[in-house]
Amino acid sequence: MAGRATSRDSTASTSSSLLAHAQQQQPGSRTSSSASPPTSTPPTSLGDEASVLSDAMKLEHTVEAAVESLAPLAQPEAQAAPSPAPEASTPESGRRAMRASRASVTTYNVQILAGTAIHTPSKYLDKHHKNVLHGDVETLREKFRTAPVQIIHKSPKKRVFRRQESQEDLKDISDPAEAQLATEAAEAQRRKSTRVHDLRKEAFRNSLNAAGEALAHTGHALMSGGKDMLQSALGKRSRATNDEEAIDQSTSTEPEKVFFKPKTKKWLKQGLYVGQHREFDPRFSESQNRMRRKHLKNKENRVLPLPMFAGQRMLETDPQTEWRDFKLPFDTYNPLPRKVKVDGWVKLHKNRFIGDASALWKREKQDQSSCYCSVEDGCGESCHNRIMSYECDSTNCKLSPEQCGNRPFAQLKKRAKGNGYDYGVEVVKTENRGYGVRAMRNFEPHQVIVEYAGEIITQAECERRMKQVYKKDTCYYLMSFDNKMIIDATRGTIARFVNHSCEPNCEMIKWTVGSEPRMALFAGSRGITTGEELTYDYNFDPFSSKNIQACRCGTESCRGVLGPRPKHKQPEEKGLASALISGAKRTYQQLLGPGSGSGSSSIPNSPKKRKFTSMASSIMTKAQNAMAENVAARLRAEQEAAEAKAAKASRENRAKRRSSVKPLRRSSAMTLTSQRAKIVRKVTRHSLPALKTTTRTYTAKTATTPIKKYKPGALKPVTKASRFGSLSKSNSVIAKTKRRMSAPEKMPETPTEMSEDESEQDESSDDETPNITPASLRSAKKNNFTQTTLPFKPLTGVSKATASTELDFDDSDDEDVAPRRKRQATASNSVRGSGSGVKRGYTRGGRGGRGRGGKRGVSSRA
């Protein structure tokens, strides 16, 4: 309070002085120009800390300085003027006089120094002053050493130490204002050094300096007070419930030692670059990289820790001329979620026999295989063991493990000891098929990826598990194995999580390793790229229709189910039928073809193939029978139409002739005809080559035939009938019909298309032709010439010899047509041969030992 009063007084006095000074200056003194403006920075004795406090303070000092500087000037006036009442008479004036007389003494604005000048409400000031220690630290320390300390319990958590101020302390300063000023100065001094660190140090130093019990007690109190102050400065209050404990701790505990661990390199556990060597170039396969590493061994640049293999290449090559592809980091590239942990998966690393399986297993003995590869081959593609899916080892391969490239399971063993990259696969969660397995690295085509191992169980045990243990399951981990056993990988390797695909990128293959069979997943022919999901074709046997599962592989050729395609849906049936027919055709070509005398070579060895061939034969036979039936029906219809037409024409002609010509006796007509025929034959023998032959057959002319058409001596086309005079008319007609059958393209569609001349000739020949009716034709067929009526009985067995006779008989007429007819006859024969007759023929062995298997098959099927 004293401070404030002092300050107020001081300000008031300053203002009055200013006023006085202004009044003094007004009469036109020149010194006014030299007076500093109130806002300019005056010379001050305050330190830097104080100089920054406020303008008010500056103003105060300015005024004081101005008053002091103006004092000599005011002297004469003062002397001249009546002397005012002595200032010392009032305390205010006395203080001002004292200050004026002690201008060199540092003056402090204690409000400002205390930080209460601006915003501290007066009601707090008393409290503040009570709690604040005043005075120089050294002085205060001395005081604390001697003064008793009263501990006031204000609250359970907070204790305030208050010093009982001794009246003796202030004895030396009689003036209370002076004492207050001194106190404030000490406070300012203390505040100047209220840096946390310094105070703390100070408190510790105090406590250390305190010797003896009493002093220690005092020191503790001081330190505690200091601590309190410190905490208030930091805005943190000690939470210690027991102050003494806290003090003990602070005095007894040493600063806690913090040991820093040296930083260690963190290696990637997953991702594209996990475990890869510096020299590894992901663009190349493993073996290529190996070669490259060997090559680069001496050249490797180890100067800089280069960013993931890229920088090295960039340094080695000129980026201006050689650019390379950039591969995205694994996480960016791969959209799939990260590796997951599967609950309840009991991991097995190798096969384990369960129950009877072990005993049963040992009964079987594995075959052996050996290879004779050279170092250059390195047990590559041509290695015998590799081809046979046998792993090379010291017993069956003479190469060392480094030289040999056919040790996939040994490779797996090595990989298992390596890091994540070496292992190369991880479990991921797929969108719609549960868990799956993803590649964490590239795999070369046919490179081993992971072994499929688990519990080896017998079929009986498998059935039991299916019925009892897994009856509610939707995921099955069963795989048929060797010795009629099953691998149940419900407890097994990571390969159990590999999903099915109808277009897989891997294969599950059984290998023999050290005379033991083992299953493993191998990369397909395309190889595997980092991040790809691994799949293989399950060829799933669902055991029962209840277990059939829908496939969600999403490939183009998806079969829709896990397992073989359902039968009713098979779109390949057509393909199968056509394959069967073409197979059957081939078989028939071999059997019936002219050059296939030794058909035994084509006899299929396996029963499967024989079955297939017999099936194909039967399909082919049926198809060809149907074809032959069709052809026969068409020709029959044509012939009947022709017969009807001919019969009608014949009837008309006969009627006409009866009315105009007197008929000759039949015997004489025949005699004449035969005589003429003799003459014609004699002539023809010499002139035949020059004769133009026709396709038509002319029957022998009767005496009633108009002679004028054939002048005496004129040549007449030779007919078959004339040559084979013994043939009956009906035979001639049948022969004609047969020719029509065998050469339909040469024949007009119907008899009506015949030229006038021809029909005339035909009609003329009809006079001796018996009236051919279907009935007569049928009677003719009953005679010896039935073999000629092939189209009527397409399915009757006809030997090749018969057909040939028939053709010989028929061919003489037309040299152009003959070969074609021969071909047609052969074809027709073969068509017929393929009918039911062929069946019988096969059973009779008509084809002379060819295709025995097929024959038996057909016969047995028939």
Ligand SMILES: C[S@@+](CC[C@H](N)C(=O)[O-])C[C@H]1O[C@@H](n2cnc3c(N)ncnc32)[C@H](O)[C@@H]1O
């Ligand atoms: C050997 S487990 C494969 C791992 C399985 N996804 C899991 O979460 O454990 C075989 C089972 O996976 C499921 N699965 C595998 N491939 C599938 C596919 N393409 N479509 C639908 N389900 C499939 C089937 O339920 C099948 O029984």
